[in-house]
Amino acid sequence: MTAQRGVRGVAGAAGAVAALLAGVSGVAAGGSFIGGLTTVSTIGTTVPANGDVNPYGIVVVQRDAGRLHKGDVLVSNFNDAKNLQGTGTTIVELNPGTGALTVFAHIDRDDVRDCPGGVGLTTALGILQGQWVIVGSLPTRDGTAATAQAGCLIILNRWGHVVETLDGNGINGPWDLTTTDRGDDSYVFVSNVLNGTKAANGAVVNRGTVERLVLDTRDVS
Numbered sequence: 001m002t003a004q005r006g007v008r009g010v011a012g013a014a015g016a017v018a019a020l021l022a023g024v025s026g027v028a029a030g031g032s033f034i035g036g037l038t039t040v041s042t043i044g045t046t047v048p049a050n051g052d053v054n055p056y057g058i059v060v061v062q063r064d065a066g067r068l069h070k071g072d073v074l075v076s077n078f079n080d081a082k083n084l085q086g087t088g089t090t091i092v093e094l095n096p097g098t099g100a101l102t103v104f105a106h107i108d109r110d111d112v113r114d115c116p117g118g119v120g121l122t123t124a125l126g127i128l129q130g131q132w133v134i135v136g137s138l139p140t141r142d143g144t145a146a147t148a149q150a151g152c153l154i155i156l157n158r159w160g161h162v163v164e165t166l167d168g169n170g171i172n173g174p175w176d177l178t179t180t181d182r183g184d185d186s187y188v189f190v191s192n193v194l195n196g197t198k199a200a201n202g203a204v205v206n207r208g209t210v211e212r213l214v215l216d217t218r219d220v221s
Contacts, residue, residue, distance in 0.1 A: 051081025117149020
């Protein structure tokens, strides 16, 4: 993967969001699409051997590639074994049929030296072109918002190895994301929470941003 990128502000994302909303308007008109789902089943634990907890990001693997197995569920952990937020370092892979858990990636500070603040994996988790895993990092030193750093986006290959980090240029506490692939490119829309959103404690703010990144994600392996 080559990390050719273009970053634009929330205005650039507005058109895409409008298109998505138009596509789901029929569902909204007919009521909740999960209203009929009443059975809760426990699949298995998302806690790996190092004790990371607080599962945040979740994405279903769509095809086999390396250590990614179709139908498995990837989960990013936000907290460490001490339950400190912004200190989780693992992405686990859960088989929904057997409940078996494996560690897809354990990311340490040396893997992301260019990431401001280090590692604290968020709910921003996706898979590009079926083989590149992208995850947000909003790291803290002690689990509090007071020590939160700008963080970065971390890209891993199909084997769970870090191949790229993306920081700066509007990335400031990447909290969540959504993606779409078009040809050799992947479009990533990332929401930030350190541009006034987190500090507002639920109040409306005008400084929150959604960044659009265009990545060249062709298979060069």
